[in-house]
Every structure is written in structure tokens, then in C-alpha cells.
Amino acid sequence: MDLAILQFLSSGITEGARYALAALGFTIIFNASGVINFAQGESIMLGGLISAILVQAGWSLPVAILAAVLCATLASILLQKISLRVLQRSGILTVIVLTVAFGMVVRGTVRAAAGTSTMTLPHFSSAQPLSLMGATILPQTLWVIVTALLVLAILGWFFECSRMGRAFMATASNAITAQLMGINTKMVLLLAFTISGIVGAVAGAVTAPITYTSFDAGVMVGLKAVIGAILGGMGSIPGAVVGGFLLGIAEALTAGYVSSAYKDAVSFLMVVLVFLVRPNGLFGRPAVERV
Amino acid sequence: MASALPPLALAIVAIGFPIVLTNPFFIALANQVFLNAAVAVSLSVLLGTTGQLSLGHAAFVALGAYGSALLAQHGVAVPASILIATILVGLLGWGLARLFLRLAGYYLAIATLGVGLVVAVVLRNEKEITGGIDGLTVEPLALWGADIYSEVVWYYILLAALTLIIAATLTLLKSPAGRALRALHDAETAAIALGVDTLRLKVQVFVYSAALAALMGALYAHYVGFISPNAASFHRSVEFVMMVVIGGIGSIAGAVLGALIITLLPVTLADFEQFETLVAGSILLATLIFLPEGLVRPVKRIWRRRVS
Amino acid sequence: MSTVSPVSAQFSDTPFVALHAVCKSFGGPNVLDDISFVLKHRQVHSIIGPNGAGKTTLMNIISGLYRPTSGRVLLDGADIAGRKPSDLPSMGLSRTFQNLKISGSMTVLENVMLGRHRLLKNGFVRGLFGGPDARRAEMGARRVASDLLDFVGLNSDGERMPGELSYGALKRVEIARALASEPSLLLLDEPAAGLNPQETGEIKALIQALAGRGITVILVEHDMKLVMEVSDNVVVINYGRKIAEGPPEQVARNPRRHYRLPWNAGALTMQDVVDIIQSEHRSMHQISAVLELVCRDAGDDPDALNLTLVDAGLAYFAGFSREVHHPKEEGFVFAPLRGLSVETDRALDQLTTQHVEEAHQLEKLRQRVHEARDRTDRARVRDDLLEFLSCLGKHIQLEETAILPLVRSQLPDESRKAAYDAFLAHSDPLSADADRAFTELRHIVASMAPAPFGLGAREAALNTAVSEGTVLPLLALEGIDAFYGSRQSLHGITVEAASGRLVSIVGSNGAGKTTLLKTISGIHPTRKGRILFEGSDIARLPAWRRVALGIAHCPEGRQVFGTFTVEQNLQIGGFTQPTAGVAEAVEQMYALFPVLKEKRRQSAATLSGGQQQMLAIARSLMSRPKLLLLDEPSMGLAPLIVEEVFAIISRLRRQGLTILLVEQNAAEALPLSDQGYVLETGRIVLQGPGQELAGNEQVRQAYLGL
Numbered sequence A: 001m002d003l004a005i006l007q008f009l010s011s012g013i014t015e016g017a018r019y020a021l022a023a024l025g026f027t028i029i030f031n032a033s034g035v036i037n038f039a040q041g042e043s044i045m046l047g048g049l050i051s052a053i054l055v056q057a058g059w060s061l062p063v064a065i066l067a068a069v070l071c072a073t074l075a076s077i078l079l080q081k082i083s084l085r086v087l088q089r090s091g092i093l094t095v096i097v098l099t100v101a102f103g104m105v106v107r108g109t110v111r112a113a114a115g116t117s118t119m120t121l122p123h124f125s126s127a128q129p130l131s132l133m134g135a136t137i138l139p140q141t142l143w144v145i146v147t148a149l150l151v152l153a154i155l156g157w158f159f160e161c162s163r164m165g166r167a168f169m170a171t172a173s174n175a176i177t178a179q180l181m182g183i184n185t186k187m188v189l190l191l192a193f194t195i196s197g198i199v200g201a202v203a204g205a206v207t208a209p210i211t212y213t214s215f216d217a218g219v220m221v222g223l224k225a226v227i228g229a230i231l232g233g234m235g236s237i238p239g240a241v242v243g244g245f246l247l248g249i250a251e252a253l254t255a256g257y258v259s260s261a262y263k264d265a266v267s268f269l270m271v272v273l274v275f276l277v278r279p280n281g282l283f284g285r286p287a288v289e290r291v
Numbered sequence B: 001m002a003s004a005l006p007p008l009a010l011a012i013v014a015i016g017f018p019i020v021l022t023n024p025f026f027i028a029l030a031n032q033v034f035l036n037a038a039v040a041v042s043l044s045v046l047l048g049t050t051g052q053l054s055l056g057h058a059a060f061v062a063l064g065a066y067g068s069a070l071l072a073q074h075g076v077a078v079p080a081s082i083l084i085a086t087i088l089v090g091l092l093g094w095g096l097a098r099l100f101l102r103l104a105g106y107y108l109a110i111a112t113l114g115v116g117l118v119v120a121v122v123l124r125n126e127k128e129i130t131g132g133i134d135g136l137t138v139e140p141l142a143l144w145g146a147d148i149y150s151e152v153v154w155y156y157i158l159l160a161a162l163t164l165i166i167a168a169t170l171t172l173l174k175s176p177a178g179r180a181l182r183a184l185h186d187a188e189t190a191a192i193a194l195g196v197d198t199l200r201l202k203v204q205v206f207v208y209s210a211a212l213a214a215l216m217g218a219l220y221a222h223y224v225g226f227i228s229p230n231a232a233s234f235h236r237s238v239e240f241v242m243m244v245v246i247g248g249i250g251s252i253a254g255a256v257l258g259a260l261i262i263t264l265l266p267v268t269l270a271d272f273e274q275f276e277t278l279v280a281g282s283i284l285l286a287t288l289i290f291l292p293e294g295l296v297r298p299v300k301r302i303w304r305r306r307v308s
Numbered sequence C: 001m002s003t004v005s006p007v008s009a010q011f012s013d014t015p016f017v018a019l020h021a022v023c024k025s026f027g028g029p030n031v032l033d034d035i036s037f038v039l040k041h042r043q044v045h046s047i048i049g050p051n052g053a054g055k056t057t058l059m060n061i062i063s064g065l066y067r068p069t070s071g072r073v074l075l076d077g078a079d080i081a082g083r084k085p086s087d088l089p090s091m092g093l094s095r096t097f098q099n100l101k102i103s104g105s106m107t108v109l110e111n112v113m114l115g116r117h118r119l120l121k122n123g124f125v126r127g128l129f130g131g132p133d134a135r136r137a138e139m140g141a142r143r144v145a146s147d148l149l150d151f152v153g154l155n156s157d158g159e160r161m162p163g164e165l166s167y168g169a170l171k172r173v174e175i176a177r178a179l180a181s182e183p184s185l186l187l188l189d190e191p192a193a194g195l196n197p198q199e200t201g202e203i204k205a206l207i208q209a210l211a212g213r214g215i216t217v218i219l220v221e222h223d224m225k226l227v228m229e230v231s232d233n234v235v236v237i238n239y240g241r242k243i244a245e246g247p248p249e250q251v252a253r254n255p256r257r258h259y260r261l262p263w264n265a266g267a268l269t270m271q272d273v274v275d276i277i278q279s280e281h282r283s284m285h286q287i288s289a290v291l292e293l294v295c296r297d298a299g300d301d302p303d304a305l306n307l308t309l310v311d312a313g314l315a316y317f318a319g320f321s322r323e324v325h326h327p328k329e330e331g332f333v334f335a336p337l338r339g340l341s342v343e344t345d346r347a348l349d350q351l352t353t354q355h356v357e358e359a360h361q362l363e364k365l366r367q368r369v370h371e372a373r374d375r376t377d378r379a380r381v382r383d384d385l386l387e388f389l390s391c392l393g394k395h396i397q398l399e400e401t402a403i404l405p406l407v408r409s410q411l412p413d414e415s416r417k418a419a420y421d422a423f424l425a426h427s428d429p430l431s432a433d434a435d436r437a438f439t440e441l442r443h444i445v446a447s448m449a450p451a452p453f454g455l456g457a458r459e460a461a462l463n464t465a466v467s468e469g470t471v472l473p474l475l476a477l478e479g480i481d482a483f484y485g486s487r488q489s490l491h492g493i494t495v496e497a498a499s500g501r502l503v504s505i506v507g508s509n510g511a512g513k514t515t516l517l518k519t520i521s522g523i524h525p526t527r528k529g530r531i532l533f534e535g536s537d538i539a540r541l542p543a544w545r546r547v548a549l550g551i552a553h554c555p556e557g558r559q560v561f562g563t564f565t566v567e568q569n570l571q572i573g574g575f576t577q578p579t580a581g582v583a584e585a586v587e588q589m590y591a592l593f594p595v596l597k598e599k600r601r602q603s604a605a606t607l608s609g610g611q612q613q614m615l616a617i618a619r620s621l622m623s624r625p626k627l628l629l630l631d632e633p634s635m636g637l638a639p640l641i642v643e644e645v646f647a648i649i650s651r652l653r654r655q656g657l658t659i660l661l662v663e664q665n666a667a668e669a670l671p672l673s674d675q676g677y678v679l680e681t682g683r684i685v686l687q688g689p690g691q692e693l694a695g696n697e698q699v700r701q702a703y704l705g706l
Helices: A003-033 A040-056 A061-090 A092-114 A139-161 A163-173 A175-180 A185-211 A217-232 A237-257 A260-277 B002-020 B024-050 B057-073 B078-100 B107-125 B151-174 B176-193 B198-224 B234-247 B252-268 B273-290 B296-307 C055-062 C085-091 C108-114 C124-129 C132-151 C167-180 C197-212 C224-230 C248-252 C270-297 C307-337 C342-371 C375-410 C415-425 C436-448 C513-521 C543-549 C566-573 C579-592 C594-598 C609-621 C639-654 C666-672 C690-695 C697-703
Strands: A130-132 A135-137 B141-143 B146-148 C015-025 C030-040 C044-048 C070-075 C093-095 C185-189 C216-220 C233-238 C241-246 C473-484 C487-498 C502-506 C528-533 C551-554 C627-631 C658-662 C675-680 C683-688
Touching: A003 A040, A003 A135, A003 A139, A003 A163, A003 A185, A003 A217, A003 A237, A040 A061, A040 A092, A040 A185, A040 A217, A061 A092, A061 A185, A061 B273, A092 A217, A092 B234, A092 B273, A135 A139, A139 A163, A139 A185, A139 A237, A163 A175, A163 A185, A163 C566, A175 A185, A175 C543, A217 A237, A217 A260, A217 B107, A237 A260, A260 B078, A260 B107, B002 B024, B002 B151, B024 B057, B024 B151, B024 B176, B024 B198, B024 B234, B024 B252, B057 B078, B057 B107, B057 B198, B057 B234, B078 B107, B078 B141, B078 B198, B107 B234, B141 B198, B146 B151, B151 B176, B151 B198, B151 B252, B151 C124, B176 B198, B176 C085, B176 C108, B176 C124, B176 C132, B198 C124, B234 B252, B234 B273, B252 B273, B252 B296, C015 C055, C015 C216, C030 C055, C030 C070, C030 C216, C030 C233, C030 C241, C044 C055, C044 C197, C044 C224, C055 C185, C055 C216, C085 C093, C093 C167, C108 C132, C108 C167, C124 C132, C132 C167, C167 C185, C167 C197, C197 C216, C197 C224, C224 C248, C233 C248, C241 C248, C270 C307, C270 C375, C270 C436, C270 C639, C307 C342, C307 C375, C307 C436, C342 C375, C436 C639, C473 C513, C473 C658, C487 C502, C487 C513, C487 C528, C487 C658, C487 C675, C487 C683, C502 C513, C502 C639, C502 C666, C502 C690, C513 C543, C513 C551, C513 C627, C513 C658, C543 C551, C551 C609, C566 C579, C566 C609, C579 C594, C579 C609, C594 C609, C609 C627, C609 C639, C639 C658, C639 C666, C666 C690, C675 C690, C683 C690, C690 C697
Parallel strands: C044 C216, C044 C233, C093 C185, C185 C216, C502 C658, C502 C675, C551 C627, C627 C658
Antiparallel strands: A130 A135, B141 B146, C015 C030, C015 C070, C233 C241, C473 C487, C473 C528, C675 C683
């Protein structure tokens, strides 16, 4: 195989992991509440940037990351509290705009507090590239891949096997009937935002050494997450993961073979193409609407 | 009649403004407000009737601006270039709406977001055509052989454009098509059963909205004389959404008021640039939480109660 | 502007709407199955049937909102397939909706003007410019709309917002709006649902006035009184099929599955005698149809013949004929008719002989079933059984054609009292105090008959215990008010359910039955009043806490989790229970509903309607409730399964579970119930012991379709 393609694939998978985890967080929230969360990228930004700031302030890396994850999770929970309140009064469209506003507030707060400079996190292990089948790969890339797989495995187990996970799936498919099963659906909603915050922040922290981070780093990732989730089929959890990875790889290949400037355009073209063939995304099911 | 009073007062203020306040800075600011207000009106109609969010209105504005500028560069007379650019963006809007409006949910929002991304990327990178991040110098508008540079003349041109757009939009909302549009959000099934081709109507209103944005973009380009890819950014699109939401989704007066607030905000915060995002975000957030209907409707209700 | 007015109405006998073999499925089993009928011009046609029968789906197909899976719909000779729903109004069709679809942000008048849409120049670009023409057209539309508001009796409400009008008035706004498009065919989807008698009266007058305007009306409605009074023609559908059609007076006499005796001998008419005999015939016919199906399914493979099912069916025939059916026929139908004419006597002889032969044949057949060892034995059983069923069919046909018509005209009046007593003694085996043996036999047949006629299980369950009841007064509602938006749906409801009792709530659609259950389980908020459960007020507790207290709600439409497997559905039902006990409870449910055990690994969405209902009930029981709220458990199910559902309900009650049952099928529900409440437009209007309510003349007319 072409050496270059290995190189592109490895960077595509790194980027894809970020998109996949963000898309996953997005889908979890969408399933539990129907909210399209345009602030999804902010937990990734918070995870990366707060870790970086704390490490710079002399904290040890694991503690810094833990603190960053905690912050991002609290932000996510705050968003849940606000959107629940707004949802009850004004409907889903307003909540979607609300997530945009919330993203701005988070970005604005970080900017006011920490400025606009780009920051980075030290590599978790060595920064020396490894040679793998002739291609060079950063050890951090392996960290990213392993972390992503670990998170996916844990969530997979959670949704398929655990009691709370089943309760989540039940709520996602029919919230009212879920209440009749004795499930506290408000709790499930809170859980969804919590998981989404944790997953995003972890993704942000683990990719920060490679991608760098700044106060506005979350905007693009967040938008790509939405696109990845739609690519895979709105509401499908495996779809979100696959869509995210596909998007990352497609972008890396475009950057490598076409032009790095146009990698941001790929996402949209992919969505258009998929929609022409499968209007419900790769893993989506057509909705049966009854009047 | 009491209800005729506020519009009349508003008209006098609008026409008299440049005569009383001759400072070109204020007039330029007013011009910005008019431009933004017209785009906000176009977005408010879309959002208020179809419930479809556009996160790419800045891209339509930018396409109108670049389109007309490039046409003018290639020798098309400026008023004609504006028209052609507007029509072309309208066609793009038609294609998008046809493709994405078939699906229920918020796919169109994502599509407009995607268009925004693509347009921004293209404008930034096609240096030979668009001038890249350095932007593009635009030829002035020429009417009856004279190039128009005067802020005051532009003030009246943009005021007239905004007034016409508002008038046409209000007329539309009162027409049979407009009535059908207003029924979309809570009685769509009934509208269909009464012979309203709702898909077609949604496509039409989307095209209308995109074309208006392009028109204002084109006017903007010839007014300022310079454009850059920043005009197409996601941030700008969100600003338009903010204008609509702060004023009240679907409210025309609200869109104008929202445009006023969001346009003036950076000016008032000029010395605190680092707080701009935070303040704008907080205003939007606070509006959504505490005034979900926007600023205008509650005021109107109170006004009506006082009158009656 | 489209000015096509499809008025070929001068030929008022020509078919106007024609359905040919229309089927519709939403991915699963057919919701509508082979529906065909022809409707004439300028008449009021009603489509009736229980909830879940497929009426609204049918309505949506005729109005073009759904496309039929197969079959054709012709409107004035033109096929509507492939037309956009928004094109249909220009073909002369307009409709109203079961749940109001009125825009809350426009005035009432504007809503009606929306109906003029197709008749106005409605272009988008034209709309931007306005002008004097547009103003004139608008004034015209305004006039028409306000005339129509006059017509529906709302002349002074044009400038008000819909939110300020009563529900009944809004129903009429919808009619005005539909009329504004000048239809030649108007579809009214439950116009009287949720209305009080006075409002219903206004709707009735309105429908009758429509005929004067030359409009053909299709009415879907539950209020049988309204249907009978306004219809020229009635189409009855059930479980997605057309089961009868004709003028109202003819259809009114049509199939109720179980005939119940009137309350005293004096009220027994000869028609009742005929009805009872016929209903027993139908009951036998059901079993016979299932056996025939089983034989045919086992066509080439006799090993596939389910002998348990066959045996249960035969045992049922034998016992039913011997103890219930034949004594009535021979004692009170055949005997008094003797001596009328030579032919009659000959027919009666023949029938009596057949009764004897039948019993004989049955005996032999059952013997053979018990002794069947190998393939050839089974093949013989199959052939003999088919022959027997065909003889039985002919026998019943002879009775119905040659004998029953004579009963009404020829039977002497003095035999009434005797007949009444005898009929009481040999009562329908399916009534509340039925003979256990019959109930169990039918349970076996219902469980094992292939879906959708039965549940399609390989096993049936008998005598399984669930939970023990307590002796407290379990549930008491005190003055419950509930709202949907600004519309009050419950007015000061006071209801009590004593421990271990079965309490039924009956009433028409839109009366608030489902809302009442929802307020008890907590998924709909109460505005006022107390909900006492075991003595403490739970009205403010969230729904999930109430489940933990012991309230299970099996919701309308089953609502199983389609993507979950059957077992996962059951497990999630036990969410409030300690994890350790869940597996055991699942096994208990499998014992109670063997079909679920067979399907345990399948996703719930693939189950038939009947199987899903069993799953939904089992899922509710998983939380080990003290109180079970059951919402329309028989909705949309085949007759045999409906019986099975009621058999399960009786069994649960016998085992001490307190049950609050909401059923549209009041004829079935009330006699089983210890206590009944009648709900009308959100108020309790009548209450009493179930049997007594079932006998109440008012209830019988309004809800039992008698």
C-alpha cells in the first residue's frame, strides 16, 4: 500500500475519533431529548483547553484532565437544566437556538478569562513518532485510538447491558411509556447530558496534544459532529460513530490528495451525496409518521 | 387611530435622521442597521412560518455580495449585476430547499450550515477570483451616470430597500399564500387537506429569504466598496439568527429591533472586545429563557391593553 | 386558479367514491385489509367500528394523506393514487380532523378563509405585490367565510382567536373551513367526539343541512345515535376489514358477538331468540374457522397438525352443543314449530337427526385424535375433521335459512317465559359466570390459533397465580380536574376502586377516559383534586414514583418498545423491582403467556397486535402492581383474542388484582365489572354495579349499541 495513504489514514482516524465521540455525545442528547445540540463542540474545547491551562499552571496531567472533564460535565449539566426549562415553555426550535447561545456564552466566558491564544497539551507519552509499516505515527495517535475504543466499549456495554442503559434506550424510544415503567426520565435526561459532557471532554483532552486548542476550537468540531451524526443517520448510535470516523478519514484524504484548504467542504458534500442515495443516513430508519 | 401613531412617528424619525444628525459615523451605523434588518426580516419570515432554521444566511449575503461584485468587475452594469446575483442565489436556495425540505426535522438547518462552511472555504481559497482572505474591492453603484459614494444617499437607498422589503413581506403575509404560510406551523395537515401545496410553499419562502439576503449582500458590497470572506462566516449567520430571536421569531418589527441591538452592540462594547461574545451570547440566552417570545410581542400586548 | 368543479351530481345514483380492494400496512400486519365499497352522490355515508378498527386510516387514505399499500380509490371515476394530497381539494374533496387542526395564531375568520385557498389566486409572487384586485378577492373571501360562520352558528365569533372558543365551537369552525373550499365530498372525522349532547345536536343539524347543499358526506363517528339519525348508508369495519354495509336500520341489527339476555322475561322478543341462536352459531363458526385453517395449513404435512388445538376445539363443540346450544334449539325452536308444514317437519327431522349424528361423529373424531400415533393417523384426522366441519357448516346454514326465519312469525307468544328461563339456564358459556371448562377450552384455541386470528402460540397456560391482593380501599379520586392547554378535559372526577375489584370506565371517544387513567398514573398533570392511593395523596408525585408504589398503567395502543426484544420489554417492565427478582418474574410471565416465551428473542415490533397486547399486559404486571390501569386492551384485535383479553382480565381479578379498565367495548366490559362509571365530556354522569349499568337503558343506547 501507498505509504502516504497510511499517513493520511492515521491522521484521519485521529480526527475521526474526535468527530465520532462528539457525534456520539450529540446523538445521546438527541435521543434522550430531541434537542439538536449545537454546543456539542464546546465540551471538547473545554476538555482540551482547561487541561492545557491547568498543566501550564503546574498541575499534573491526569489531575488537570480530570478537572477539565469535571468542568465540561458541569457545563453540560447546566445546559440540560436550562434547556429543560425552556423546552417546557417554548418548544424544540427555541431550545435549538438556545444551544447556539449557550455555546457562545461558554466560548465568551473562556475568551474573557483566558484570552485568545492557541494552547497545547504535552503528549501523554513520548512525542517521538513511531515507525509503523514505514509510516510515522505519533504515540498520541495511539492514545486517541485506544481511548476512543475504550469509551465506545464502555458505552456499548452501558446501553446494551446495564439497567440504566436500558432505561435510557426505553426513554429514547418512548419517554412517556418509559415513565410508566417507573423510569425517572428527568434523571435519564440528566444522565444523557452528563455522559455527553464527559465523552466530549475526554475526546478534547486526548486529542489536544495533536490538534492544539483555543477558545473557538469547539465551533468547527461541534458542527462536524452534527454532520457526522446526520451522515450516520440521525439518532443511530453506531451511525454516529461510523459517520464521525468516515468524516475524519474523508477530510484527511481530501487534505492529502486534493487540497488541505478544501477539507472543510468535504463534510457537506458527503451529506449531500448520502442524502441523494439514502435520505435517512447510513444507519437511519425511515420514520413512519401517522396523522 | 392609535395604532397608526407609532409607524407615523417612526417614519418621521427615519426620514429626518440624517438631516438632524449629520455625523457620518451615525449615518454609516444606521446604514448597517438597515442592511442587517432587511436580512433579519427575510430570516424571520422563514423561521416564523416554516419553523426552519437557516444557519447559513451569511453565506447567502456573501454570495450576493461577491456575485454582484464579480459581475461588475466583468463589465455588467451595477444595478443589473445586483439583480443577476440575487436571482442566482435564489436558484441555489431553490435547489437546496428541494433537496432538504422533503425531510421532516431540522435537516435544512444542517444543509444551510454546510453551505455556509463551503462558501466560506471557497471564498477564502480561490484567490484568483475572490481575492482570498484579503478580500475584494468593489465598484460603486452608478445611477444615472453618477457613482454613488455619499453616506446620506446610501442611507435613503437602504431605507427605501428595507421599507419595500417590509411592505412586500407584510403584504405577502396577508395574502392567500401568506395565510397558508402562517398556518404551516400548527395546522399544516389541515392546510394540505385544503389544497395548499405546503412543500412548494416552503421552498418558495426559502428562496424568497435567500434571495433577499443576497440582495442586501449585493447592496452592501457596492455601498462599502470592499468585501471579505468574513461576511460568510458561521458567526455572522448566528448573528442574524440572534437578531430574529431577540426581536421575536416571526415578528417583522422584532427583526428590525433585533438588528438594531445586535448591530449596535459591538459599537457600545468597543473598548471591551474580549467580552463581546460573552455579552452577545448572554443577551441571547437571557432572551430565550426570560422572553421566549422576543422583545416585541410582550410590548405590543401591553400597548394594546393600554389602548383598549 | 382551478375552477374544476367535479359536479356530475345530477346523476345522484352514480357511484361517487369507490374503493377497490384497498389494503394498508405500516410495515407490520395490514391495518386495512381488502376494503371495497361504493358510495353514492349526495348522501350521508357513515363508517363505523370500534377504536383501532382502521377507520381513521381509511379516512386518511380517502383524503390522500396516506397512499394505500394496494388497491384503488376512485373519486368521481378518477383514481386518486399518485395525486398529491393537496390536489384533492380541487377534485372536490374536503375534510375535518379527529383532533382539531386549527391554527391558533390566526383569527377564527382567517382560519375559515384558509379554506378558500384553492379558489383564490394564491401565488407567492402575487402575494408580495397586493393591489386592488387582491384586496377585492380578499373581501370576497371574507364575506364567504363569514357567511359560513353564520351557517355553522358562529356569526359573532369571526374576529376572536380560536383559543377563546369552546371545543364544540371549534369543531364547527373546522366544518366551516372545510365548506369554504366548496367541496362536493366532505369527510367528517369524529365530529361529535368530546362534545356534550347539546353540541352533538348542533353537529347533527349541521350534517343534515349539508345534504341540502348537495354535498356528499362521509362520516366517521362513534356516537351511534348520531350515525343512525343522519346516515343514508353505513359501512361497518372491524380489525381492518369491512364486516357489513347497508342502511342504518339494517346494520343496527348486525353482529354483536355475544348476545346477552334482557333483564326480564317480558322484554324477550322472538327476535332475541333468533339473535341468541345466531350469536351461538357465530361462536361455533369462529372455532370451526380456526380448525379449518389449521387443517389447511397442515395440508401436505400432517405432522404439523396441532392435535392439542384440534382436541380443544372438538371438546368445545361437543360440550357446547350438548349443554348449551342443542337444548335451546330442540326445546324452544324446533318443538313449537312442528306441524306447521310438511317441509318444515322434514327439515326439523333432518336437523334433529343431524344433531345426533354430529355428537356421534364428534365422539369418534376425538377418539381418533387421542389415538393418533403416526403420519397416516394424523392425515386421517385431518380429512375427517374437514368433512365434519363441512357437515357442520351445512347444518348451520340449513337452520338459519329454513328454520330461523319462521321463528319470529310463527312461534306462539306464550312460549316466551319458558324460553327465557331455559335460555337463562343454558347461558352463553362466555359470560362472566361461565362454566370454567368452556373458558379454558376457548383459551386454548385462542392461544394456539395462528395469528392474527389467535396468538399463534404452541402452548397455552392454565391456572397460574400472579399476586395476592390486600383488603384496603385501594384508590380514591376526589374532585379531579385536568386540562389540555386551556381546554378542561376532566371536571371534578370522583371515582373509587376497592381492593380486589374490577372497575370499568366507559364513555364515548373524547369523553376523557384515557386522560383519567393518565392522571392516575401521573403522565398527565391534575390541576385540582386528590388521588388517594392506599390512603395517601399521590397527585403531586411524578409518574415513576407511582409505579414503585404499585400502580401499573398499560397504555392505549400497547406502546411496546419496538426495538427491544420481548424479554427486554419484560425486563424494563420490572425496572422498579430489585434486580434479583426480575428473572423470576419474567419466568412467571412466560408461564402466564407462553407465546411470549416462544418469541422472547424477537423484537417486539415484529409481533402481531394480539401478541403485543399480551406483552403490554405482561410488562405491566412485571412491576408487581396492586392496581392495574388498562386502557382499551381490546382495541383493534380479532374477536377470538378480544375474548382472550377479557378472560385474562377476569383471571387477574380473581387472583386479587385491583383493575381499572377503560374500554370502548362496554358490552363486554361492564358485565364483568364489579363497579362501572360512565364518563361524558369529562364528567361522571352515571355509576353503579357493572351488571346494573349494563342493563341501564340509557347506557345500552349510548354505549352498547343496542
